[in-house]
Amino acid sequence: MSDSPSSGPPASGPSAGAARWRRMVEGVGGAVIGWVDRCGETVRFVGDMTDLLGHTLRWLFRSVFVPGVRLRRSALAYQMVRVGVRSIGIVVLVQIFIGIILALQLAPTLRDYGQLERVADVVAIAVVRELGPLISAIVLSGFAGASIAAEIGAMKEAEEIKALKAHALNPYHFLVMPRLLATVMMLTGLTVIADVVGVFGGFLTSWLVLEVPPATYVDLTQSALGLKDLFTGLFKAGVFGMLIALIACCEGLRVSGGAEGVGRATTATVVKSIVALIGVDALFTAVFYVFEI
Amino acid sequence: MDSDVIISVRNVVKTFRSPGGDEVRVLDGVTFDILRGETIVIMGGSGCGKSTLLNCLIGEYTIDGGQIIYSTERMPEPRDIGELPEAELNEVRKRFGILFQSGALFNSMSVAENIALPIREHSDVPARLIDTIVTLKLEQVKMLEHRDKMPAQLSGGQKKRVGLARATALDPEILFYDEPSAGLDPVTSATIDELMIDLSKKLLVTSVVVTHEMDSAFRIADRMVMLERGRVLKLGARSEFEALRDAPAESLTGREEKLMNQFLNGFSVGPLTDVHGMSEYEKLIIAG
Numbered sequence: 419m420s421d422s423p424s425s426g427p428p429a430s431g432p433s434a435g436a437a438r439w440r441r442m443v444e445g446v447g448g449a450v451i452g453w454v455d456r457c458g459e460t461v462r463f464v465g466d467m468t469d470l471l472g473h474t475l476r477w478l479f480r481s482v483f484v485p486g487v488r489l490r491r492s493a494l495a496y497q498m499v500r501v502g503v504r505s506i507g508i509v510v511l512v513q514i515f516i517g518i519i520l521a522l523q524l525a526p527t528l529r530d531y532g533q534l535e536r537v538a539d540v541v542a543i544a545v546v547r548e549l550g551p552l553i554s555a556i557v558l559s560g561f562a563g564a565s566i567a568a569e570i571g572a573m574k575e576a577e578e579i580k581a582l583k584a585h586a587l588n589p590y591h592f593l594v595m596p597r598l599l600a601t602v603m604m605l606t607g608l609t610v611i612a613d614v615v616g617v618f619g620g621f622l623t624s625w626l627v628l629e630v631p632p633a634t635y636v637d638l639t640q641s642a643l644g645l646k647d648l649f650t651g652l653f654k655a656g657v658f659g660m661l662i663a664l665i666a667c668c669e670g671l672r673v674s675g676g677a678e679g680v681g682r683a684t685t686a687t688v689v690k691s692i693v694a695l696i697g698v699d700a701l702f703t704a705v706f707y708v709f710e711i
Numbered sequence: 712m713d714s715d716v717i718i719s720v721r722n723v724v725k726t727f728r729s730p731g732g733d734e735v736r737v738l739d740g741v742t743f744d745i746l747r748g749e750t751i752v753i754m755g756g757s758g759c760g761k762s763t764l765l766n767c768l769i770g771e772y773t774i775d776g777g778q779i780i781y782s783t784e785r786m787p788e789p790r791d792i793g794e795l796p797e798a799e800l801n802e803v804r805k806r807f808g809i810l811f812q813s814g815a816l817f818n819s820m821s822v823a824e825n826i827a828l829p830i831r832e833h834s835d836v837p838a839r840l841i842d843t844i845v846t847l848k849l850e851q852v853k854m855l856e857h858r859d860k861m862p863a864q865l866s867g868g869q870k871k872r873v874g875l876a877r878a879t880a881l882d883p884e885i886l887f888y889d890e891p892s893a894g895l896d897p898v899t900s901a902t903i904d905e906l907m908i909d910l911s912k913k914l915l916v917t918s919v920v921v922t923h924e925m926d927s928a929f930r931i932a933d934r935m936v937m938l939e940r941g942r943v944l945k946l947g948a949r950s951e952f953e954a955l956r957d958a959p960a961e962s963l964t965g966r967e968e969k970l971m972n973q974f975l976n977g978f979s980v981g982p983l984t985d986v987h988g989m990s991e992y993e994k995l996i997i998a999g
């Protein structure tokens with residue numbers, strides 16, 4: 419009982435027991451406090467994001483309706499190229515693989531039921547409603563989210579944000595708005611590409627490997643997909659884009675503590691984005707399921 | 712308020728919450744006036760709250776007590792910037808320029824674009840004319856040949872020059888400088904000082920300079936403010952400060968004068984660094 423694994427003089431029986439109890443209580447207490455802290459931090463972060471969204475939407479509204487407040491078309495175009503174009507290659511590559519994987523995974527079960535050609539339906543629905551937007555968003559959080567956080571973080575560190583404000587330029591209007599719009603638009607666009615490519619991956623696999631006749635595949639895909647499926651997917655993509663941009667801008671604007679702080683913000687952006695994307699996706703899917711959308 | 716006063720700092724209090732959770736009063740009732748057209752130098756030891764005061768003056772920090780009353784030319788009446796809504800605060804901000812410690816150039820834009828940005832955003836000047844203004848501003852700080860470079864390609868002193876050109880882009884009434892000579896060699900620092908004096912004469916601006924470089928402070932100042940522990944220790948004309956600096960140690964009376972003398976001369980021994988009271992030995996040294 420009394421021999422403790424720690425170095426130092428061996429303690430006598432009762433006080434060692436008390437010390438062990440205290441350590442245990444402290445350990446549990448520390449864990450609880452840490453957990454409460456993390457919850458508090460999450461709530462604060464969501465609060466910051468909501469605040470950021472509010473400011474940005476107000477600026478967007480003003481840019482559209484108040485004469486003299488600029489929409490910053492050139493900044494928007496620049497951000498769209500930066501956010502979207504670089505990600506196209508990766509999204510295409512990943513979605514082709516997703517199409518192939520889905521088709522191959524589903525084939526044995528469907529063949530057992532004698533309905534191998536139904537691969538077309540399942541791939542189409544899974545890609546268009548779910549995997550197109552989600553996987554594109556995850557790719558984009560790594561590409562665009564991380565780079566936006568690093569960029570804004572570096573600006574914060576170099577006093578550029580302060581300089582903007584001192585020149586009567588609002589960072590929400592000047593920095594966040596174009597990035598948010600660009601991410602939303604480009605992710606919606608990328609998702610269209612992802613849908614097409616994913617279905618094409620399934621089509622190629624079914625045709626060349628599973629030997630489903632191409633005409634049958636195309637027919638089944640067409641009858642399986644409604645406009646509703648396409649729009650729920652694209653709607654989700656828009657929301658995902660907004661989430662990524664908000665998380666990245668929020669992390670960037672909070673940076674303090676030099677280059678290390680910028681690095682932390684980049685990592686945090688990717689991690690928080692992925693958790694937020696999948697969480698929100700689950701929520702949407704549940705809502706769509708309940709309301710049969 | 713006196714019509715010659717452009718910014719009136721009244722009892723300004725600013726507190727920060729330390730990571731430990733307790734409040735630190737960084738500015739503890741700072742009061743002084745900044746006069747139109749003068750160059751005023753705010754000085755004090757590291758950590759005494761100079762940058763904090765500057766951030767309060769430019770509206771970057773909201774203050775926890777007191778008032779900062781601006782009366783720029785375009786304002787119909789003096790206004791406390793703490794009470795201005797953002798749109799009006801921005802109108803005030805357009806009337807001042809700031810040279811940040813690091814220059815704070817926008818790193819994604821070229822030198823010329825950095826200077827053009829405030830003009831493009833805040834005026835309807837046609838593009839061709841903006842170009843001419845940019846050339847003029849760069850000429851003023853002798854950086855014209857670097858016009859198409861990116862900030863990353865410039866040295867520290869060059870960045871400050873460009874920062875200065877950008878700060879003057881909208882022909883401000885007030886120029887703020889945060890540690891303009893920090894991180895520069897003595898010669899470059901002196902040329903920046905020359906430039907500041909030159910600009911304040913040419914543009915007739917009010918300059919508010921935060922610095923702890925005494926050589927530079929005495930070169931540029933009309934008046935000086937000395938801060939200590941978040942309060943104004945002394946406010947006066949440059950000549951008064953020069954007299955205090957050059958006074959022989961034995962003629963100094965009172966803690967304040969001794970402290971000023973130590974700071975202005977950069978002595979390591981004196982009331983500023985004196986925690987437990989001076990030993991007889993140290994007193995002997997100071998007495999010479």
Ligand SMILES: Nc1ncnc2c1ncn2[C@@H]1O[C@H](COP(=O)(O)OP(=O)(O)O)[C@@H](O)[C@H]1O
Binds near residue numbers: 729
């Ligand atoms: N944002 C902040 N949060 C907490 N404490 C701060 C902050 N900014 C400054 N301080 C504290 O206020 C004091 C004065 O800082 P500062 O105004 O930067 O001094 P100076 O510019 O005179 O060297 C320092 O002790 C510093 O630690």
Ligand SMILES: [Mg+2]
Binds near residue numbers: 762763
């Ligand atoms: Mg400072």
